[in-house]
Amino acid sequence: MDAVLYTNSHTLTAAPYYRTVGREVEVFEHVYRQKLPLLLKGPTGSGKSRLVEYMAHRLHQELITVSCHDETSAVDLLGRYIVQSANTVWQDGPLTRAVRSGAIIYIDEIAEARPDTIVALHSLTDHRRMLFLDRHNEALQAPDSFMLVASFNPGYQKGWKELKPSTRQRFVSLAMNYPPQEVEVEIIAAESQVERQIAEKLVRLAAKIRALVELGLAESSSTRLLVDAAKLIACGLPARLACRVAIVEPLTDDADTAAALNDLSALYF
Numbered sequence: 001m002d003a004v005l006y007t008n009s010h011t012l013t014a015a016p017y018y019r020t021v022g023r024e025v026e027v028f029e030h031v032y033r034q035k036l037p038l039l040l041k042g043p044t045g046s047g048k049s050r051l052v053e054y055m056a057h058r059l060h061q062e063l064i065t066v067s068c069h070d071e072t073s074a075v076d077l078l079g080r081y082i083v084q085s086a087n088t089v090w091q092d093g094p095l096t097r098a099v100r101s102g103a104i105i106y107i108d109e110i111a112e113a114r115p116d117t118i119v120a121l122h123s124l125t126d127h128r129r130m131l132f133l134d135r136h137n138e139a140l141q142a143p144d145s146f147m148l149v150a151s152f153n154p155g156y157q158k159g160w161k162e163l164k165p166s167t168r169q170r171f172v173s174l175a176m177n178y179p180p181q182e183v184e185v186e187i188i189a190a191e192s193q194v195e196r197q198i199a200e201k202l203v204r205l206a207a208k209i210r211a212l213v214e215l216g217l218a219e220s221s222s223t224r225l226l227v228d229a230a231k232l233i234a235c236g237l238p239a240r241l242a243c244r245v246a247i248v249e250p251l252t253d254d255a256d257t258a259a260a261l262n263d264l265s266a267l268y269f
Contacts (some may be wrong), residue, residue, distance in 0.1 A: 044219050100140065168203075
């Protein structure tokens, strides 16, 4: 049975909100102009996907997004023959569609995909900028507007699923992390329309959680979770409850750890 591949293709008509933290927009634009592939590295919820959406709009390009999982194969990206009525027809995968149309393709969590998936990208990440469809006996030359962007979370993988050095060296790499506190407050307030005082408390709470390495959390409190909590508070949900369902519960299933995090949030709200 073929694995389900979650994709999304769209051209944004309105610019998504994005607050620059460093020189990531400048780097992205130069990488795009030089027709190079880009790898975004950073923890979940640090703005990788939002940056790609923002840049696709800024560059006036269609964006095709692929969310990888451990069953994502090269066939899922490239395409396959399917039966339609009494005929067998070729159906392009998202990567093939992106190359044909000259879109930006964003492959999220690329390290989760099967090795053959990553190998299929190699000819697009060097001077050839070509995609080979062996099953369809076709070779596609990527147009100038095409760009390959991938992301992965080094901290989450912890050596279990890492990108090979030979693959990583095919990409220009851009490290992303949670923004400085004053910038994170600005982001939360802008995204959620919550009062700045609430945004400041959420950021201080997140800073405390991120410092508690002894809790052994697989991932820490992301900016995305803080925005979710702020949106719930802004629409009237009590702050402690909002923190519990939007921050604590997504971070852990351990009852003791959850209790400790709830106690921590009670210090701020």
